Amino acid sequence: MQVQTNNLELELMLACARWPQRDSDRQLISDLAENVKDWRRFVLLTKHHRIVPLVSRNLQSALNTSASSRAQPAVTELKDASANMAMRSLVLLSELRRVMVALRASGIAVRVLKGFPLAQLVYGDIGLRAPGDLDVLIESSQLLPADEVIRGLGYTGLLDPRRFNRRQLAFYRTHWKDITYTDSAPSGEALWPKLLQGAAASESALLGFAQPNAVIMHSRRWYWLSAQLTSQWPMFGQPGIGGVAAGENVAATYGHGARGVLPNGMVAIADNNIGTTLGAGTEDQLFVVSTQECHLWEDPSAPVFLRCEQPSAANLGVLLVLYGYFAYSFRRYPNANSVIGGSGMISPAF
16 A cells, blocks of 8 residues: 655554554554654654554554564553553542542532543543543532542642632632643653643633733742753853853842743743642642733722821721722633642742
């Protein structure tokens, strides 16, 4: 069979991702495999798209024992990775059952979304779907008791709904997109894709009317990022010093607006009002926002200062006067801003 030669690794991955497989699919996989030269790229593509178990199963089925010596390391690597993912799926399945039993024992109605039910329905084998997180659906009215049950099982979350009243909680859920950064050994390089994930999610929600252009962080997080080194150059350059860097420190002090510029042009703003005792107790958060969607309305004459020096001023009977109101509105679009938190945001180590 004649095959395209411009991107064989991608074509092979797509052929291995088809389900269910037909004889013609297996023949195409075999033909493509004979011409693939960069098997390392094929493996990396498969892992990037998180379809290792499915690709591994179909690749082994098509090649059987005919895999070339060049292909064999890739086949073996994917097979081993698939086996590890299958074990992870079993662990998650057991954990899902534990969560479901606990919620239902507390009288909370719950449904499982996507994940295992979808894999069983589509593939007939939960092991053919790469494991990720666990998604469950509950009634919004049962959010607080469900949160209490899940925290009792040992979980922590980016958001503690007990801090909000009903209206605030509905506002948060509507307008903020939570992104979890989980890492036992946090690094700037690992955090950077999460920042871009937050920017991508925000811009998608803004429907092209605005772009995320600022990242708000605690000053400790800014200095930690400034201290990071990549394998080739510092994460941030310093004022007046040349060299290759992934961003720029504009040398602004705290309270003077932007501290630096990230590699994609988003401005880094330090704000020490951000909590540092979140999550497990030592975590802070990053906020990816569009300044075009951060609106402030204020009385142009406010605030007004009233000073009364007359000895009998208190006898007027008015001890507090409110002269103006202000209102603000972050977000007009659902999920227009993103918040990044998780175990990767623990207290920085320098």
